[in-house]
Amino acid sequence: MRLGEGVLKRHAGALSMALRLMDMLTCICAGLVAFVLRFGTDNLIPSPNYGALLVIGTLLTVIVFPMTGLYRSWRTRNPLAPAGRALVAWCLVFAALLIVLVLGKQAEHFSRLWLAAWFLAGALLLVLLRWLTYGLLKLLRQRGYNRRYVVIVGGGEHARELLRQVSNSLSSGFRVLAVFNDVEGVKDIWGHPLLPTAGLVDFVHQQVVDEIWLALPLEQSHRLRNILAQLSNCPANVRYIPDFRDLYLLNHGVSDVLGIPMIDLTSSPLQGNGMLVKVLEDRLLAAVILLLASPLMLLIALGVKLSSPGPVLYRQKRHGWDGRAIEVYKFRTMRVHKEQAGRVTQASPDDGRFTPIGGWLRRTSLDELPQFFNVLQGRMSIVGPRPHAVEHNEQYRAIINRYMLRHLVKPGITGWAQINGLRGMTETPDKMQKRVEFDFYYIENWSLWFDLKIIVLTFFMGFVNKNAY
Numbered sequence: 001m002r003l004g005e006g007v008l009k010r011h012a013g014a015l016s017m018a019l020r021l022m023d024m025l026t027c028i029c030a031g032l033v034a035f036v037l038r039f040g041t042d043n044l045i046p047s048p049n050y051g052a053l054l055v056i057g058t059l060l061t062v063i064v065f066p067m068t069g070l071y072r073s074w075r076t077r078n079p080l081a082p083a084g085r086a087l088v089a090w091c092l093v094f095a096a097l098l099i100v101l102v103l104g105k106q107a108e109h110f111s112r113l114w115l116a117a118w119f120l121a122g123a124l125l126l127v128l129l130r131w132l133t134y135g136l137l138k139l140l141r142q143r144g145y146n147r148r149y150v151v152i153v154g155g156g157e158h159a160r161e162l163l164r165q166v167s168n169s170l171s172s173g174f175r176v177l178a179v180f181n182d183v184e185g186v187k188d189i190w191g192h193p194l195l196p197t198a199g200l201v202d203f204v205h206q207q208v209v210d211e212i213w214l215a216l217p218l219e220q221s222h223r224l225r226n227i228l229a230q231l232s233n234c235p236a237n238v239r240y241i242p243d244f245r246d247l248y249l250l251n252h253g254v255s256d257v258l259g260i261p262m263i264d265l266t267s268s269p270l271q272g273n274g275m276l277v278k279v280l281e282d283r284l285l286a287a288v289i290l291l292l293a294s295p296l297m298l299l300i301a302l303g304v305k306l307s308s309p310g311p312v313l314y315r316q317k318r319h320g321w322d323g324r325a326i327e328v329y330k331f332r333t334m335r336v337h338k339e340q341a342g343r344v345t346q347a348s349p350d351d352g353r354f355t356p357i358g359g360w361l362r363r364t365s366l367d368e369l370p371q372f373f374n375v376l377q378g379r380m381s382i383v384g385p386r387p388h389a390v391e392h393n394e395q396y397r398a399i400i401n402r403y404m405l406r407h408l409v410k411p412g413i414t415g416w417a418q419i420n421g422l423r424g425m426t427e428t429p430d431k432m433q434k435r436v437e438f439d440f441y442y443i444e445n446w447s448l449w450f451d452l453k454i455i456v457l458t459f460f461m462g463f464v465n466k467n468a469y
Helices: 012-039 048-067 080-103 112-142 156-168 197-206 218-230 273-307 358-363 371-377 390-396 403-408 429-444 448-462
Strands: 148-153 174-180 192-195 211-214 237-240 253-257 260-264 313-319 325-331 381-383 412-414
Touching (some): 012 048, 012 112, 048 080, 080 112, 148 156, 148 197, 174 197, 192 197, 211 218, 273 358, 273 381, 273 448, 371 412, 381 448, 403 429
């Protein structure tokens, strides 16, 4: 180990404490900056009430920030991850502050502009602090400091992939010391000689090893118990990396079922806290949108009724969450007609079935406003894979692999595929395949922030689209 390589690791506790203190100072500084912006430079010292609230907010950061996982290692994550986590933690702190003010009937004693400025200044400073810290640590790792020394146990393509990832991610700070595996005829992997596993324990005790990665192929998993027994007294972090390259994973992770850890190969992200967040997001936003859009919806309903005979709403059976059939509402855009049993004809740009205002409603996506009632009923979400007609699902599930995995979440009014321009007719399986890939990306990466991003983007590129008809 070069001089200085282990300095950050040896002082990890002090660095964590320093970052916590900087967060506390950031909270106070943001409040003071907001106070000056609101009341001017003649009031540099806040009144006792404002000072007390600053102290409460600072103490809340000490309690809430560690609970959100803000101080864990982010060396292998995107720089947006720690910044996003800091924003979530700050929102929780401020929500707690507002609850304290309301329950204590003290809200009227504080300037709303000051509170808003404090929140925005705190959010900005916390994000900047995270980016500066992340960038500094990344630079130090690239220069050889704060390294984590790794030993890999395993061989074949699985071990090669790990070595390739380490080689391409120098800023993560990982360095592979040795590779152990008993494979006849193979002497090295990516320049690392293959050492016999019989010498693993002695090597770990003689070298400074931080991580041991067990990258055994599935067919060699029977060796795992023996290797773990050898490493029972090893102080390094031991991680098992199963070879899932031949298995399809969607929203994979680890779950505890009946006290038994299970690896999720395909699972819905909407479980536990995720489900609660999604329900609150959907119901609150749907209620607000329906309230604001109700005058427009009344005008549209009147226009539909006057434009052609028939009901105002069109109801269609579609597959919802877990593949269960649901009834989806839309403003009727076509003249009343009958479809051949088991067949649904997709709309085309010059479809003669459109009512006088039907084409316009489809091009602007206003025909889908009644689906917010579906959201309030719990049948749909605001964001999710778009629901397809039952007949189309039966058609595509037979020709597109894993097609029905779209229904691991509730269908949505808007979605990741739609704001990326994937709307309108799907004349070929390739078009539907592309749409399904975007749906899988959404399921794999779902978060409240991803949902809000899609909602915001929908206002700019989701309503009117050349493929919307």
